[in-house]
Amino acid sequence: MALKVLAGFHAVQARMRHAAHTIKELYIEAQRRDKRMTALVDQARAHQLTVNLVDKVHLDELAQGVKHQGVVARVQASELALDVDELLDELEDAGKTPLLLVLDGVTDPHNLGACLRTADAAGCHAVIAPKDRAVGLTAAVERVACGAAETVPYITVTNLARTLRKLKDRGVWLYGMADQATQQLYQVDAKGPMAWVMGAEGEGMRRLTREVCDELVAIPMLGSVESLNVSVASAICLYESVRQRQI
Secondary structure: OOOEEEEOHHHHHHHHHHHHHHEEEEEEEOOOOOHHHHHHHHHHHHOOOOEEEEOHHHHHHHHOOOOOOOEEEEEOOOOOOOOHHHHHHHHHHOOOOOEEEEEEOOOOHHHHHHHHHHHHHOOOOEEEEEOOOOOOOOHHHHHHHOOHHHOOOEEEEOOHHHHHHHHHHOOOEEEEEOOOOOEEHHHOOOOOOEEEEEEEOOOEOOHHHHHHOOEEEEOOOOOOOOOOOHHHHHHHHHHHHHHHHHO
16 A cells, blocks of 8 residues: 655644544654644544654655654545546536636646645635646645645646547536736636636646637736736636636
8 A cells, every 4th residue: 555745734634634544654743742733643642543753853754855844644645536537427416517727737836735725725626737747746735735635636637638628528618827818817707617727837838738728818917017826826717716606
């Protein structure tokens, strides 16, 4: 059974809340006895988890460079949807209208972590990304995501353009974000089955990704800044969907 590492309070506590049984090993810094650590230990013991007291050097080795705040766990991978068809079937069976976020080549772990966190907050059903030219679910990503990597499926695909066409075939409308688009974000109907498609940091969407989108839209930029960070842009778009779906 392959295990992965979670580091930091948010990531470990989120796993305890959602799937404590998947935590196989829990390590905390023996020297930390503050209220936050005490609360985590109490939470762990409530789930009948064994708490291993170790020194900071051992935690540093386990976390492999990720800031751990004195907490590291080795866990089983979460059982989230790993396939687009599986995800859409689940949503259809539950009577839910798909809201997806597609990231075309995001390589910065902090950006991906922030996108996952926003996706969770906005009720986004999955984040989809290519396997190549993109960051995976590293320990750094999971720490920034503050537990969202445990609740939002992160689906990686071999051919993003083909996957986008599959989404279209299943009735999902694709809105691609492009600075030069003439239509603004607030002019679109974001209530139906849809995906926001975001480009990579600095480069934007690849040509094939852009071409397969149903519509290209832009976020109004009224100041001197030409573009927004991909995680900020994702938050703006996802919450426009939230706003429209609550009207």
